[in-house]
Amino acid sequence: xxxxxxxxxxLITVTGKKLxxxxxxxxxxxxxxxxRQDPGLGLRQIYYSMNVEVxxxxxVPEGYKVSRKEKRNFPLILESPSPxxxxxxxxxxxxxxxxxGDTQYFGPGTRLTVL
Amino acid sequence: DQQVKQNSPSLSVQEGRISILNCDxxxxxxxxxxxxxxYPAEGPTFLISISSIKDKNEDGRFTVFLNKSAKHLxxxxxxxxxxxxxxxxxxxxxxxxxxxxxxQGTILTVHP
Numbered sequence: 001x002x003x004x005x006x007x008x009x010x011l012i013t014v015t016g017k018k019l020x021x022x023x024x025x026x027x028x029x030x031x032x033x034x035x036r037q038d039p040g041l042g043l044r045q046i047y048y049s050m051n052v053e054v055x056x057x058x059x060v061p062e063g064y065k066v067s068r069k070e071k072r073n074f075p076l077i078l079e080s081p082s083p084x085x086x087x088x089x090x091x092x093x094x095x096x097x098x099x100x101g102d103t104q105y106f107g108p109g110t111r112l113t114v115l
Numbered sequence: 116d117q118q119v120k121q122n123s124p125s126l127s128v129q130e131g132r133i134s135i136l137n138c139d140x141x142x143x144x145x146x147x148x149x150x151x152x153x154y155p156a157e158g159p160t161f162l163i164s165i166s167s168i169k170d171k172n173e174d175g176r177f178t179v180f181l182n183k184s185a186k187h188l189x190x191x192x193x194x195x196x197x198x199x200x201x202x203x204x205x206x207x208x209x210x211x212x213x214x215x216x217x218x219q220g221t222i223l224t225v226h227p
Contacts, residue, residue, distance in 0.1 A: 033213075042121075042218055045216065048213045048214060056214070103161035106159050109157075
């Protein structure tokens with residue numbers, strides 16, 4: 001089954017404790033992206049990757065890191081989480097980017113709480 | 116600085132009628148536009164897209180209209196169904212770079 005998986009689905013942590021949220025897709029997609037969703041703000045793009053070893057900042061990259069060492073995986077790293085990073089996080093992938101009709105497939109989301 | 120704005124936080128429509136969701140953008144570099152639907156506790160799902168070379172794209176009950184000069188796009192759903200009740204996000208991007216910008220979303224409620 002074609003899907004985007006994220007782990008963990010729920011995480012409660014404390015300020016300053018490094019964490020990684022994994023994202024994996026099994027569709028051989030080139031484009032992958034991370035978003036956070038906050039009330040009243042919609043989804044905001046954190047980082048995106050057009051292909052392996054190619055990553056770039058979205059609208060809200062501060063406090064986050066990513067890596068794209070292989071096509072299927074795109075982990076999101078919070079080196080020193082803070083309470084303002086409490087949010088719902090989505091990973092997404094698409095075959096290419098910007099091609100008419102191409103679409104992003106979203107993972108189920110990771111609910112992160114930083115105390 | 117919100118580059119993509121959905122000025123109506125919510126919209127209520129009777130079943131069978133037309134739903135019109137609106138979106139305005141400011142960045143003239145955007146040339147790729149999408150609408151996504153989202154149910155609670157799920158990731159967004161793609162609805163329909165349009166590139167800047169077109170002004171209309173239709174897929175079943177969903178039609179997206181693009182007015183480049185006004186930097187405005189809209190999503191029409193005809194006829195609306197109760198299952199369409201969800202949050203709808205307008206998304207804008209530039210095909211020459213990979214960044215996508217979402218609007219804040221509009222909550223659509225379709226009453227039976």
